[in-house]
Amino acid sequence: MSDDALPGGERRQLAPPIDESGALGWMRKNLFSSWGNGITTVVLIVAVGWILSGFLDWAVFTANFTAASGTECRGGGACWALIREKWRYIFFGSFPYEQHWRPFFAVIAMLAMLITSADRRMWNWRLLVIWGVGSVITFLLMFGQIHIPLSLVLFIALAVGGVGLSLRKAIADTGEMNAYRVLAAIGFVGLALRIAGVLPAWSLAIAPLSYVETSLWGGIPVTIILATYGLAFAFPYGVLLALGRRSNLPLIKGLCVGFIELIRGVPLISLLIMASVMLPLFLPSGTTIDKFLRAQVAVVLFAGAYIAEVIRGGLQSLPKGQFEAADAMGLNYLQKTLLIILPQAIRVVIPPLINTFIGFFKDTSLVLIIGIFDFLNTANQALVDPNWAGFPAEVYLFAAFIYFIFCYSMSRYSKYLEVELNKGTRR
Amino acid sequence: MAAKAARDLSNVASVIELKSVNKWFGQFHVLSDINLDVKEGEKIVICGPSGSGKSTLIRCINRLEEHQAGDIIVDGVTLSNDVKNIEAIRREVGMVFQSFNLFPHLTILDNLTLAPIWVKKMPKKEAEEIAMSLLNRVRIPEQALKYPGQLSGGQQQRVAIARALCMRPKIMLFDEPTSALDPEMVKEVLDVMVELAGEGMTMMVVTHEMGFARAVADRVIFMDRGEIVEQNEPEAFFANPQNERTKLFLGQILHH
Numbered sequence A: 001m002s003d004d005a006l007p008g009g010e011r012r013q014l015a016p017p018i019d020e021s022g023a024l025g026w027m028r029k030n031l032f033s034s035w036g037n038g039i040t041t042v043v044l045i046v047a048v049g050w051i052l053s054g055f056l057d058w059a060v061f062t063a064n065f066t067a068a069s070g071t072e073c074r075g076g077g078a079c080w081a082l083i084r085e086k087w088r089y090i091f092f093g094s095f096p097y098e099q100h101w102r103p104f105f106a107v108i109a110m111l112a113m114l115i116t117s118a119d120r121r122m123w124n125w126r127l128l129v130i131w132g133v134g135s136v137i138t139f140l141l142m143f144g145q146i147h148i149p150l151s152l153v154l155f156i157a158l159a160v161g162g163v164g165l166s167l168r169k170a171i172a173d174t175g176e177m178n179a180y181r182v183l184a185a186i187g188f189v190g191l192a193l194r195i196a197g198v199l200p201a202w203s204l205a206i207a208p209l210s211y212v213e214t215s216l217w218g219g220i221p222v223t224i225i226l227a228t229y230g231l232a233f234a235f236p237y238g239v240l241l242a243l244g245r246r247s248n249l250p251l252i253k254g255l256c257v258g259f260i261e262l263i264r265g266v267p268l269i270s271l272l273i274m275a276s277v278m279l280p281l282f283l284p285s286g287t288t289i290d291k292f293l294r295a296q297v298a299v300v301l302f303a304g305a306y307i308a309e310v311i312r313g314g315l316q317s318l319p320k321g322q323f324e325a326a327d328a329m330g331l332n333y334l335q336k337t338l339l340i341i342l343p344q345a346i347r348v349v350i351p352p353l354i355n356t357f358i359g360f361f362k363d364t365s366l367v368l369i370i371g372i373f374d375f376l377n378t379a380n381q382a383l384v385d386p387n388w389a390g391f392p393a394e395v396y397l398f399a400a401f402i403y404f405i406f407c408y409s410m411s412r413y414s415k416y417l418e419v420e421l422n423k424g425t426r427r
Numbered sequence B: 001m002a003a004k005a006a007r008d009l010s011n012v013a014s015v016i017e018l019k020s021v022n023k024w025f026g027q028f029h030v031l032s033d034i035n036l037d038v039k040e041g042e043k044i045v046i047c048g049p050s051g052s053g054k055s056t057l058i059r060c061i062n063r064l065e066e067h068q069a070g071d072i073i074v075d076g077v078t079l080s081n082d083v084k085n086i087e088a089i090r091r092e093v094g095m096v097f098q099s100f101n102l103f104p105h106l107t108i109l110d111n112l113t114l115a116p117i118w119v120k121k122m123p124k125k126e127a128e129e130i131a132m133s134l135l136n137r138v139r140i141p142e143q144a145l146k147y148p149g150q151l152s153g154g155q156q157q158r159v160a161i162a163r164a165l166c167m168r169p170k171i172m173l174f175d176e177p178t179s180a181l182d183p184e185m186v187k188e189v190l191d192v193m194v195e196l197a198g199e200g201m202t203m204m205v206v207t208h209e210m211g212f213a214r215a216v217a218d219r220v221i222f223m224d225r226g227e228i229v230e231q232n233e234p235e236a237f238f239a240n241p242q243n244e245r246t247k248l249f250l251g252q253i254l255h256h
Helices: A023-030 A035-061 A081-092 A101-118 A125-143 A150-167 A175-197 A220-245 A250-264 A268-281 A291-317 A319-328 A335-350 A348-370 A375-382 A392-421 B054-063 B084-091 B107-118 B126-135 B151-165 B184-197 B208-215 B234-239 B243-255
Strands: A144-149 A203-206 B012-026 B028-039 B045-046 B071-073 B095-097 B171-175 B201-204 B220-223 B226-234
Touching: A035 A150, A081 A101, A081 A220, A081 A375, A081 A392, A101 A125, A101 A220, A125 A144, A125 A220, A144 A150, A150 A175, A150 A203, A220 A250, A220 A291, A220 A348, A220 A375, A250 A291, A268 A291, A268 A348, A291 A335, A291 A348, A319 A335, A319 B095, A335 A348, A335 B107, A348 A375, A348 A392, A375 A392, A375 B234, B012 B054, B012 B201, B028 B054, B028 B201, B028 B226, B045 B054, B054 B171, B054 B201, B084 B095, B095 B151, B107 B126, B107 B151, B126 B151, B151 B171, B151 B184, B184 B201, B184 B208, B208 B234, B220 B234, B220 B243, B226 B234, B226 B243, B234 B243
Parallel strands: B045 B201, B045 B220, B095 B171, B171 B201
Antiparallel strands: A144 A203, B012 B028, B012 B071, B220 B226
């Protein structure tokens, strides 16, 4: 049309079609676009409404929030009074009752640690500080006393010095490098003297509170500790397994493949039972490893094998050109892996990785099989009280709700991470 | 691209020497008895039909591919399985790939400074200065803080050239640098390469851009079935090819 032509000979830009906006427009378009669609909508709304009203009636309108015992509760709807009565046991298990503030603040410390380290801006040396401080607070509160052996301090000095020397060679100034050298030297000499028996087995005792052994731990702190430290150790371990599985060295490759297949081939429960029953048989008599620690190690081993396979998927998805470009620049294996390959591989596998994390968070509940009182187990134990017998639905629903909060947070975080890490990199 | 006068390179030292290099992919003899001497500052264009071994040849020079017989000497260092030698050679040899291979998770600036900082242990500030001056040279300084995915193909390839130059290499290898580009972007990349050639860089370029070969090359090498079939100065190579296979190939790529 001649109207479309502007004096300059340019074509007039046409307006887009009118948007079907507004609530009514949206509903007409999406819910009632045809007879079939309209009927489906109505049927589904009625069904959902019917189920929801039944549930709300039970859970809210006829529910009993205040009963003093199970018999008072009977006949009505949900007995939330049970949760009111038992919540401290469900959350903190057999931890000494008057000391419940300790696991409470331990949980707060761990949540603070997890939430702050979820922020991408913290992903540098700060992460080490956050986890160091968070872990010390958590375990100090849970145990009440921590004994730090001298050899551990020396080992940490050696490790920090060594890692600093090798990784920050290019960036650090002389002062920082000298600090690493001193740390590494102190650590090395000290450890050598300790092994040679010159230094005695000193340990630094921090003991502000009464000691509470792990067999008394229970509830939500146990679940969070098992999941947090299980995954925190399993992740780097899984990355190493995945890299090992792609190694050119047949021995390393074989070991990694063997380990992954072996662990993946057995149920977690059998691994837990092995850790709790069989492992002590192999240890020299007199030495004991804490049951909680054994369960923790079993979780790490198990999760590591799964994480390794997820990471391997990411490694395989990278184009060969990325490896070649890194090689052609003269980067060595460690630099290539840490700077080029892993950052990209892990980005690719964030959704399945978080999926694995969520799975393992829930799988920690299997430790009840070897008598560790995680959150689900304490919830279960709350039902044993004969005064309050007969309300499993309320307790399990409550436990499910708490698990859901954690898992849904992780799922949302996964979404955020995908967007955040792909900022600008997507075309 | 103006034609340039042929230079006399007979007195210049060799920086790359290939002596009866052989390589097989399984049963397939991909490089067969390759002998080649590249002088300092020499620009060599390698062409040939696909599968003729030209990419493999230049990839052997920085050990992205391993040759199985013969010797490759780069800048006085003989390539062997010794990692130290391989790393030494890779520091002196820059490479530009057909598919750019920029690191998508790093900004353009970080792509450029990565190798100087980690391989040459250069202070970050100095590396960034060099990177910015190189981005100026390839005419995209304003893209420094973007990510590779936000750039056009031609821009990405120019970044890749700058990234290789950041290591101050003695030798640059180009593996079909314009083959993955849209036609309108080929020129911007070739312009950068012509400029680089003018500065005296030693270059080995696998390409089918015969205009570039005419303008820049000291020598054009034609490869087929893993052999160097013919090599000559560009004028003579294009005007008067000797071998039947060369004639056939030139006929196919020049007349369509």
